[in-house]
Amino acid sequence: MTPVEEGRPRALLAGASRRWVRLLPWAVAFVLCVVLLPTTIVVLTADYGLNGGVASALAVAQSAPLLLAVVRPLHAWYVVFAADVAGALALLGVDFEQRLLWPFPPMELVGYIALCLALGLRERRRTLVLVWLATAGANVGLGFVAPHGSGAKELLFTILGGVALLLGGVLRERSEVQRRLVEQETISEAERGRRTLLEERARIARELHDVVAHHMSVITVQADTAEYRLAALPPDVREEFTSIAATARESLGEMRRLLGVLRNEEAHGELAPQPGLAQIGQLVEATARTGGPVDFTPCDAEVPEAVGLSAYRIVQEALANVVRHAPGAATHVSLSVSPPADDGQGGDRLTVLVVNDPPPEPPAGPLEVGGTGHGLVGMRERVRLVGGTLDAGPLPDGGFRVAAQLPLTEEDLT
Secondary structure, three states: OOOEEOOEEOOOOOOOOOHHHHHHHHHHHHHHHHHHHHHHHHHHHHHOOOOHHHHHHHHHHHHOHHHHOOOOHHHHHHHHHHHHHHHHHHHOOOOOOOOOOOOOOHHHHHHHHHHHHHHHHHOOHHHHHHHHHHHHHHHHHHHOOOOOOOOHHHHHHHHHHHHHHHHHHHHHHHHHHHHHHHHHHHHHHHHHHHHHHHHHHHHHHHHHHHHHHHHHHHHHHHHHHHHHHOOOOOHHHHHHHHHHHHHHHHHHHHHHHHHHHHOOOOOOOOOOOOOOHHHHHHHHHHHHHHOOOEEEEOOOOOOOHHHHHHHHHHHHHHHHHHHHHOOOOOEEEEEEEEOOOOOOOOOOEEEEEEEEOOOOOOOOOOOOOOOOOOOHHHHHHHHHHOOOEEEEEEOOOOOEEEEEEEEOOOOOOO
8 A cells, every 4th residue: 555646645545446445444534533522522621620621622633633644644643642642741730530541541542543553554664663662652651650650551552552553564564465466467467468479479480381381392393493394495594493493492491590499499390291171170070089079061172271271270279179168069160161242352261160069068177188279369360360350259058159261362361
């Protein structure tokens, strides 16, 4: 609980989320002030025999600062502490019964305890220790001039004040620890999301390297063999093909170095060819054998390798989520090519749809199986990579739906 925000003091509990909690310190201070002010005047005049004017001045000085304590408890303590000591000295000039509490009557104890609690909620340990030492010093010092001798009950001012300071300090530090934990959890969650996104992007880049490297290798082979496959090539055309082959080989070398940067210690080289639409059927069959019934509607359209790879990974991650979160649920997987929109903008699009029904029985907890990526984060990143769209979310009946549209024309790929 920081006492100052933008140069202005904050009220106690001003950072609470609920309005009634923020108003609680003001309500308590108002009730104490209204109750203690007349009570102090009556007790000091009727029981202790103090002059009415002096009693009224002491009552105001001891009670009114409790309202200030909501915002500036240390300033209020200066006033109340001085007024309490002054009241104890003023009572030395009157003759009161020995049974009455001195140097601090009961109503002063109540107000001072409330003030110490406010101090504990706001000030640091060092300040609280100094306040308690001042309280104890004043209490012990006044004990030497006690009109009826000193006893254990005269130390209530010190004991109860110390307990209130300790309680307020503990509550303040506990609140501060909780606030820092919440901030750290928020930062950790943001960093975790950012790290997940970066890892998925690196994984996608490694996979796309194989796709691009294949095309670059084809270009290199075609350029190198052009002079043998094509008869009577002019010298300038032969040199052009040689230059193309050299540039392609250099690009392949740069890509391999880039891939080395993207790899980490846990990422091993993918030696198998990257999957596409043709391998989705095998993926569905494997899931049906282990997870639950899966209906599959294939698509035999020719699609760019990057789109086929993205479609495969989206279906793979969606089916893994079904096995993980809805084991045994019936699942429907379909691939289809959609024509351009009615407005004529854009070309054909590959629609990938994975819908699962609610699980037959609520799972006791998510199954810990090896994930293929990072869930929706990976799906969205793959769709973004090829310039498509993704719609994923729960269904009203308790199932889940993943729908992606991936452009097929080169001008739409981004």
